[in-house]
Amino acid sequence: MPVRDRDDRRERRRFGPLAISQEEFERRRREWLERRRAALPRLTRAYFSIAVGCLVMAAGFSFFMIPQRIAPGGVFGIATVLHYASRSLLGIDLPTGAIGLVLNIPLFVWGLRSLGGRFVSRTVFGMVAASLFMDLLSYWIVRSGWEAAVAEADPMLAAVFGGLAIGVGLGITFRHMGSTGGTDVVGQILGRKSNISVGVWMMIVDAAIVVAASSYFRDLNLSLYAVITIFVTGKVIDQVLAGRSYSRSVTIITEKGEAIREAIVFGIDRTGTILEGRGLYRGRRKDVVICVVNRKNLVHLERLVAAADPEAFLIVSEAYEVLGEGFKPLEDRLAGQAPAV
Template identity: 30%
Template sequence: MKTIQFFARILLGNFLLAVAVNMLVVPSGFIAGGSTGLALIIMHWARLPYSTIVTGINLCMFAIGFFFLGKKFALTTLVSTIVYPLFLSMTAFLADIELVSDPLIAAIMAGGLMGCGLGLVIQSGASTGGLDIPPIILERKFGWSVSVTMNIMDLFILVYQITYSTPEQIICGLTLVFVTYFVMNQIMTFGKAALQLMIMSARHEMMRQLFVDTLDKGATLFWIEGGYTKKEAKAICAIVARKELYEVQKAIYEVDPEAFVVVSKVSEVRGRGFKPLSHRPGKIG
């Protein structure tokens, strides 16, 4: 079952990417980052079909990944290397369909689709087979930050496209990039995000019992010192799901109406009561 879900997410992710590129990005001439942007640059000068260029880029990246990162990593890119160009060819007819006339709306829609596609693929623990491979190699060989290297590469690709793009294409392209990364991050943390409660209360022992015994939640107590009173006390730190926040806050104020509670968002939580520690996205078997 896990294997089916693994491949289903990768296939759906690559399909959404292909639809977004053929139906919205290429016809509108938006600037873009990553392998999409590199393919658009090559297509601008070489006038080759977009799917052909992407196939060439993916094959090159697959070979580099296989040589520098080994067989195991290369296999995670193999599916995308094959199916993404295939989906691009299958959906090429979408370039003739004018879905929306407003380029800004088209950019937002394209960003949403591409963000969903990238999020599904990366959440599975696989790779899109594009320009994310060189930064990974540089990180393993020289310790360079993957995110910083990818951002620098994207910056060069975007800046080069600006030299031959219209102001409208540039603005819409930057909107596309922003929406893509925003949606991708939301997809990658979907179902994993939670809320952290930091509770300062004079009734810390009763609060600990509330979380451990009544709410069946983990709680961590640690010593703090009040900045105004300069008195030592104990604070309680606990993690709860979003949907539980109202009921938990209600229970807290029933124990101590004067409790000071700070609520902050955490992107991912693993462990007892949440995603298991042994879970690894994209694991086949």
């Protein structure tokens, strides 16, 4: 028996049936290194995208929120209040971004201990980048003389466009598995330790910050503007994460499934799935055809179905997102979401 085979058998007896040979170990190691090398460009794009997202979010705060004294919840909402408090009480302007970074550190440590260390590097990167960009932009606004002009702008416009910028920035950051820290960590921890959902806890925390800011500035209007900003931010984040779908999901209930299939395949050059069903009232066999089409093909499909089976029952709904052949590739949707290192 060759020496190498005897060594392999000895190793298997030593480590059990899960032990592998040296050749198998080297093969798996090479595959792992190849996967890491292939993931590096995507990981680089992810960090670049997180940086862009943090820059856009910081612009929303620096150009709209901070000059208008609007505190739309979160760590940087608290930092905005402390920025003005330091000006009135201490006579100095503590940088909002630096305050936010200091506040984020204990929250990050608390979240790391309670939630685990997944995507730690991206969270640290996002925290530092957002704070740095915020202070750089704020410094530029002051040095360029724009501070007074920005402060005198319409606060309603500031609330809307500030929420738009913050939502776009956070959406880009979240889409690439990044984070800027903040009170969402508090919401996740409290959600795990109670029967209240994470979303409700985040609303409670943000509402408390908004009320505290309004009380400090003694201006109820600021709390209303903050609510508008929070609403706009949430809507924009959803749009950035999911994208705007122009596709429609069509469910066709018919007794002429073959005719409908031919209409879809040959009439609009699409495909779908046919399921077998049964009517509740008479118990008759039905074909349930499910397909996804874009808006321009929807009217054509409806006409084809009406011609093939005038008694067909159609259900048309907006598809939240469509991934796969013929639509957005799944790889494009997951671009930038390589495992964090």
